[in-house]
Amino acid sequence: MGEKVTNYQCPNCTAPLHFDGTIGKLKCDFCESTFTAEEIEAVYKAQEEAAEKAFVEEEWEAEEEEQELKENIGAEDGDWDDSSMTQDWGEGSEKLRVYNCPSCGAELICEETTAATSCPYCGNPSVVPGQFHGALKPDYVIPFKVDKEQAVAMLKEHYKGKFLLPKSFTNENHIQEIKGVYVPFWLFDGKADADVMFHATRTFVRRQGDYEVSTTHHYNVRRAGTVAFEKIPVDASSKMPDEYMDAIEPFDYGDLKEFSTAYLPGFFADKYDVVVADCSKRADDRAAETAYRAMEDSVKGYMTKICINKDILLKRGEVKYAMLPVWLLSTRWKGQNFLFAVNGQTGKMVGDLPVSNGKFWGLFAGITIPLTIVLSLLLML
Amino acid sequence: MKNYKPILMLLLILSLMIPSAVFAACPEAATDSTMEEQEIYIYDQAGLFTNEQYMKLQEQAMSVSNYSQCGVYFVAVNDYWEYSLAGDVLTAAEDIYHEYGFGYGEERDGILLLLSMVDRDYALVTYGSFAHAAFTDYGQEVMYNNFLDDFSDNHWYGGVLDYIMDSERMLDMALEGTPLDVQGPPEGSIYEDYYESYPDYEDSGESLVMAVPMALLPAAALSLVICLVLKRQMKTARIQTNAFEYVVGNSVDFRVKQDIFTHVTHSRRKINTSSGPKPGGGGTTVRSSGFSGRSGKF
Known part of the structure; x- marks a missing residue:
């Protein structure tokens, strides 16, 4: 073999x-x-x-x-009986x-x-x-552009300017693991057909003596049209947290290359384990929301606009399979793991940081007290 | 009949021209005439007073007005809506003030108390710079407290008398150079005893006690918003809800863009320019209409 x-x-x-x-x-x-x-x-x-x-x-x-x-389970005549030995190596x-x-x-x-x-x-x-x-x-791959040192430097940069970050977190936490991973993504093409009705108003205010008179013109505003999408990415790995993979977007598809395993050495890669059908809802929701917002954004010149009816029809297109580069960095602080992800192409860093309760409430008091004094003085004038 | 028509026309024109010519030639006569018109200070269209009461009040108001050169007027009507379309008793009082030609001197200084009996509304307005100086926000507050008690008990005569007497005292203090304001009557003033029961306005300790809780809530709310915004910045991993990055260039293709006008609605609200005397503060709040004052129910 x-x-x-x-x-x-x-x-x-x-x-x-x-x-x-x-x-x-x-x-x-x-x-x-x-x-x-x-x-x-x-x-x-x-x-x-x-x-x-x-x-x-x-x-x-x-x-x-x-x-x-399955067919020959149990001992045959003359053989050692190893049927009591477990074939199970444990869960997973x-x-x-x-x-x-x-x-x-x-x-x-x-x-x-x-x-x-x-x-x-x-x-x-x-x-x-x-x-x-x-x-x-996979159909495509985007090769890594950001190297390990850059990813580590970006993490340190990520800590900067965060007032609520505990000081000890920056000083004491160390990177436990850093690995470059080609994450499997489904890329969805499609078109959304939206038909949206808004109730919009324009209000004119004039002063009449000691009264403020408001005249409001009411309109029914309808917008209908189509929006085409190309390669909406949805991660196809159950191991990757969706919010991290969404937050490191966008990738620059100008660097998309035909897939080759030659881009993989030196990095980790997983094949997909979430099928298209299980990922498509996320792409559908994003496409529908975008189509609605495109219609809404075109309603201009009004002071208020409220959606009163919304019909969005999705025309699903091609789905492609791509491996996209992500640096994953994990740190540990006070017994807690903190995960950070860096877009391996653009360098966009995401990750949740701990909040110092002392700093939070200190800042709250630091703003509230002087502001209360100033407002009190203004009220007393 | 036909022959008399030109003569009648001539007489009519002459009757209109003669008084104008007289007033133009003799300004004093015009002034006297205005004074004649202004001699009524109490208008009781709601029938609140007996003849005797009316005469006493009229005499008293005229005396104060002439002495101070600031008109002190009282008008009682059944329903102020008959006098103003603006929809509130304060504007009705202002309209009546102008309509009746109230006020003394070039600035038409004066004070008017209007009672509207149907819904028991009252309005107190002052006009002219001397009247504004004499009837400060605090002074007006003092007056309300005095006359509202009587009006609440349907003691119309007593209430109006209080109003005239208070007006007299405040005008007197203004003529002396120190109008009644938050600091109370001037030291050694003959009116010290009248107004000693309203010291609250200058008690800044209580104002502070009031101001701090009032300021604390918005300050805490603003601080919390700032802190939560900073806290939100600590979490950057979020699910995406849109796909604008992946819209094919210029692919947003509208087939319907329709804006249809359906109807128009109107609303109006009173501009809150007069809020009464501020605790701890003094002076008079004058609205854009040139009047100061306030209104309410009795």
């Missing part, structure tokens, strides 16, 4: 290669040679195909073995896969969705091309 994992090694010196986002090429850690993704693809095409084939074959074999096990073990590192031969125990990782023993970047075979192959 062939290897299911591919190590991308330098064609010059066989040292591990990793994708360097800052130069957009694969770089040798040892001799510092650089190669384009296309060059490496060409070199490793045969190896990748073999790994993919081995992956598929193993899947079939695993299915057959499982079937056999059925979601694990075991690969062998092509460099050092160590066993890599990965989740079933893992598509790119690194060997914990020799540190070589490892890609599982089989995770992307056939229909599972």
Whole structure:
């Protein structure tokens, strides 16, 4: 049985290669040679195909073995009875896969969705091309542009200017883990047809003696039209928090490239584990809201506008599968984990920070007391 | 009959021209005539007083007015709506003041108390700079307290008499150079005893006690908003609700853009320019109409 994992090694010196986002090429850690993704693809095409084939074959074999096990459960005459031994490795073990590192031969125990990782023993970047075979192959990838050092610097920048951040958080917390991950996303195309009715008013106020007379003109305002969308991203990994993946948007689709595993070495990658049908509602909701807002924004020149009827019809289009770059940084402070995500292309940083209660209430009192004094003096005048 | 018509026309024109010519030639005569018109100070269209009461009040008001050169007027009507379309008793009092030509001198200084009996409304208005100086917001407050007690008990004569007497005292103090205001009557004034029971207005300690709770709530609300905005900035991971970033360029295509006028509505509200004397403050609040004063129920 062939290897299911591919190590991308330098064609010059066989040292591990990793994708360097800052130069957009694969770089040798040892001799510092650089190669384009296309060059490496060409070199490793045969190896990748073999790994993919081995992956598929193993899947079939695993299915057959499982079937056999079910049929022959219990001891046969003359054999040792190992039926009491559990086949269960614990909760979630059925979601694990075991690969062998092509460099050092160590066993890599990965989740079933893992598509790119690194060997914990020799540190070589490892890609599982089989995770992307056939229909599972992503259409696009956006390569990393932000490197690890930049991501760490961005986290420190993220702390700056946050008055409510506990001082000890900046001083005491340390980055526990930082990893660059290609996160699977579904990209939805489509069109929304909106027909919205508003009640709008314009009010004119004039003074008549000691009275303020208001004259309000009422209108029924109707807007109907279509809005086309392209590539609304929805993350397809159950492991990624949706709010983080939404908040690091937008990605610049100008950098979209046809998918190649050559962009993966040096990073982690998972294949999708949330299917299109389970993600589409999020894209639908965003498209509908945007279409409504586009109609609403065109109602101008009124002082009030209230929606009284809204019909939005979605015409769903093509869905593409893309791997988008994200840096995940986790820190720990006072027994709590804090997760931060950086858009690996644009550098946009998101993550929730702790709030110091002392600072919060101190600030509250610091504003309230002088403001009360000033207002009291004004009232007494 | 036909021959008399030009003569009748001539007589009519002459009858209109002669008084104008006389007033134009003799300004004093015109002034006298105005004085004649202004000699009525008490208008009792609601039938509140006996003849004797009316005469006493009229005499008293005229005496005060002539002495101070500031008209002191009282008008009682059945329903102020008959005098003003503005919809409130204060405006009705202002309209009556102008309509009846009230006031003394170039600035037409005067004070008018109007009672409207149907809904028991009252309005007290002053006009002219001397009247504004004499009847401060605090002074007007003192007057209300004095006459409202009587009117509430249907003691019309006593109430109007209080009004005239208070007017006299306040005008006198103004003529002396120190109108009655929040600080009370001037030290050693013969009116000290009359107004010693209203010291609250200058008690700044109580004003502070009132002002701090009034200021605390909006200050705390504003502070909380600022703190919550800062707290919100600590959470940056949020679900996206729109997809504007992914709208295909110029793809927003409207097929209907329709704005149809349906109807018009009107509303109006009173501009709150007169709010009575401020605790701890003095002076007179004059509205854009040139009047100061206030209204209410008795």
